[in-house]
Amino acid sequence: MAALHKQLEILLQIQDLKAQRDELAGATGERKVQEEQFHLNVDEAVEILDDKIAELEAQLQPAVLGRYRRISKGLPRVVVPAIGGICYGCFMSIPTSVASDAAGPGQEQLLHCENCGRFIYVVD
Amino acid sequence: MVLREFFNKDVIALDLQGETKDDILKELISLLALDEKSEGILFKMLKRRENLGSTGIGRGIAIPHCRSLVVNRLRVAFGRKQAGVDFKAIDNEPVHDFFLIVAPPLEVSNQYLPVLGKIAQFAKESDIPDRLADIETPEDFLKLLEEKAV
Numbered sequence: 001m002a003a004l005h006k007q008l009e010i011l012l013q014i015q016d017l018k019a020q021r022d023e024l025a026g027a028t029g030e031r032k033v034q035e036e037q038f039h040l041n042v043d044e045a046v047e048i049l050d051d052k053i054a055e056l057e058a059q060l061q062p063a064v065l066g067r068y069r070r071i072s073k074g075l076p077r078v079v080v081p082a083i084g085g086i087c088y089g090c091f092m093s094i095p096t097s098v099a100s101d102a103a104g105p106g107q108e109q110l111l112h113c114e115n116c117g118r119f120i121y122v123v124d
Numbered sequence: 125m126v127l128r129e130f131f132n133k134d135v136i137a138l139d140l141q142g143e144t145k146d147d148i149l150k151e152l153i154s155l156l157a158l159d160e161k162s163e164g165i166l167f168k169m170l171k172r173r174e175n176l177g178s179t180g181i182g183r184g185i186a187i188p189h190c191r192s193l194v195v196n197r198l199r200v201a202f203g204r205k206q207a208g209v210d211f212k213a214i215d216n217e218p219v220h221d222f223f224l225i226v227a228p229p230l231e232v233s234n235q236y237l238p239v240l241g242k243i244a245q246f247a248k249e250s251d252i253p254d255r256l257a258d259i260e261t262p263e264d265f266l267k268l269l270e271e272k273a274v
Contacts, residue, residue, distance in 0.1 A: 009165065016169050016192045019229035023191070029237050037187075037244040038179055039214055045176040052172065077230070079193065123196075 005110040007064050011079045011119055014056045014068075021049040064110065071117055082113070082120040090116035125235065127242050128269040133262035135201040140222070145174065145211050148203065149188060152224040155201040162194035166226060180213025185247040185256075189225040189240055198227040198235045200243075202265060204256060221256045223247070246274045 023030040025046045034040040060068060071078045080089035087094055092115040111120050135155045142148040149170050153163050169190040173179065180186040201224040208218025223243045227236035246252060249272065259265050 009161070012165060012193050013168060016165075016190070016229065017172070019191050020169075020173070029241075033237060033240055033244070037181060037241070038177060040177040048176055049172075081193075081196070 007061060007110050008079070008119060008121055010056050010059050011064070011068060012121070014053055015077065015079050017049055017053050017056070021046055021053065024049070067112065067117065067119070071119075075116070075118065077118065079119045079121065080113075081123045082111075083123045087113040087116060087118065087120055089113060089118040089120075092116070094120065125238060125242075126269070127239070127246060127272075127274050128266060130198065130200045130235075130239060131202065131266060131269060133266065135199075136262035136265050137201075137203045138259060138262065138265070140203045140205040142205070142209065145209060146171070148205065148209055148211070148222060149174075152188065152201050152203050152222055155203070155224070156195070156199050156226070158194060166190075166192050166194050170224075174212075178212040178214065180211040180215075180219045181244060181247060182213055182215040182217070183247070184208065184213075184217060184220040184253050185223070186211050186213060186219045186221070187223045187225065187240065187243055187247065191227050191229045191236065193229060195226050195228055198225070198231065198233070198239060200225050200239065204259070206257065221247075221253070242274050246272060 024034060024042050031042050034042055057065065068078055077089060080087060082088065082094050085094050090113060092113065094113060098111055112118060113120050137151065137155055140148055140151050142151050149167060153166050158166065169192045170188050173190045174188065179188045203222040205220055208220045211219035213219050225240055225243065255268055259268065
């Protein structure tokens with residue numbers, strides 16, 4: 001993974017926490033496993049995760065937060081990898097200039113796919 | 125699907141050095157051979173899961189686990205510390221055996237919960253804590269998984 005922009009790191013954490021939260025809160029087997037095997041109070045855990053997500057969202061810059069909210073309204077994943085010059089959200093090519101911004105020495109830019117708008121992190 | 129499919133000797137450490145919960149988590153993460161940034165993000169996620177409630181399920185076994193974008197497929201690791209570490213397990217006993225499970229948020233193969241369940245099932249077999257303590261090489265661990273065929 002290329003060097004990560006601090007805001008991208010926060011976005012990745014939010015996305016991971018949301019995935020964890022949704023799985024716990026949803027009707028999947030996750031709740032059952034967590035309650036039975038780990039004796040976890042799932043409802044309390046969901047509340048804690050919600051608080052943590054809100055705390056991280058508050059650390060996003062206004063422009064990043066705006067994009068994040070716009071995208072998350074319509075798409076389940078706001079941050080996706082770009083592998084081999086392809087956005088793994090919409091599977092369209094990323095312009096070479098965008099990909100090279102992430103690959104250059106010392107570059108830590110927050111990038112997004114020009115096609116779908118998702119934030120991308122370039123995987124080497 | 126059996127657990128043996130997910131392990132190889134590179135993700136097995138039978139002599140963990142850490143003395144704290146955090147140290148142990150970091151050592152387990154290092155077995156996955158991720159880059160430094162990814163290791164840091166994964167550590168935060170595992171810590172957050174532990175803060176919701178310990179994954180120490182008792183009888184000296186813990187199963188730290190989470191989903192994270194830093195992996196692109198389900199990854200597992202096993203670590204052992206014979207002396208044990210305080211992991212705030214549900215029985216308040218020290219933990220000796222650690223099974224790490226990390227999966228991406230969206231998984232086509234949907235292996236995360238079945239693997240989590242199988243490891244929990246494996247860990248609850250009455251002879252497992254003693255058998256894990258007796259293991260001398262990573263190959264012994266893999267043979268134990270094969271023998272149990274979980």
